[in-house]
Every structure is written in C-alpha cells, then in structure tokens.
Amino acid sequence: MNDITRLDPGARMSQAVIHNGTVWLAGQVGAPGGSVTEQTRAVLASVEALLTRAGSDKSRILSTTIWLASMEDFAEMNAVWDAWVDPENPPARACGEARLATPDYRVEMMVVAAQA
DSSP, X not given: OOOEEEESOOSSOOSEEEETTEEEEOOEEOOTTOOHHHHHHHHHHHHHHHHHHTTOOGGGEEEEEEEESOXXXXXXXXXXXXXXXXXXXXXXXXXXXXXOSXXXXXXXXXXXXXOO
C-alpha cells in the first residue's frame, strides 16, 4: 500500500509530498526578475494553492524556511509575510541568505504543514 502522495511529481522532484498527515512543500519561488514584494506574493500564492490541494491551509503550517538572495531584502519580504501569515497560528520560521538557483530569484520558501 502506498501511503505517500506526491503532487506534481517530475523527474527531479515533486511540488508536495504528503505522508501520515504531514505536507512537505518543495521550495517555492516567484517569477524570476520581479521585485522582492512581487516574488514573495507569488511564493505565498503558490504555497496556498499547494496546501489547498493537499488538504491543508496556512493556519496549519508547522514551519517555514525562507531563503533570501540578500538579507537586505528582509524587511520587504517581512512586510508581505506579516500581511499574509495567520496571526493566530504563526509557524516556526527560519530565514537566511543563500545563493538561489539563478540570480533572478530573490525569495524561496519551503513549508511543512499538517493536513486539516
């Protein structure tokens, strides 16, 4: 019996993996070249869409790992995050600076959530 569900599996990765009531999302990025605000909004829209498909929502997020191409963008990313995150159920979170897949990406987020 296969108790692992994979959403949008590809040769290299799946966009989400569900096992035992936990949802793991692959790193989500926005459109290359957009501002940090635009990319963060796009990332969070992708997160919401994947969580919905997986039977979860942002109130069920357990942890989020955020990578920024530059920590100088921390405040800009947080302005979007703070308006989006469920204030009654904020997840554990880490944020750091990393070289992302291409210089056009400025924000990437990886999420773990519980199913509803």
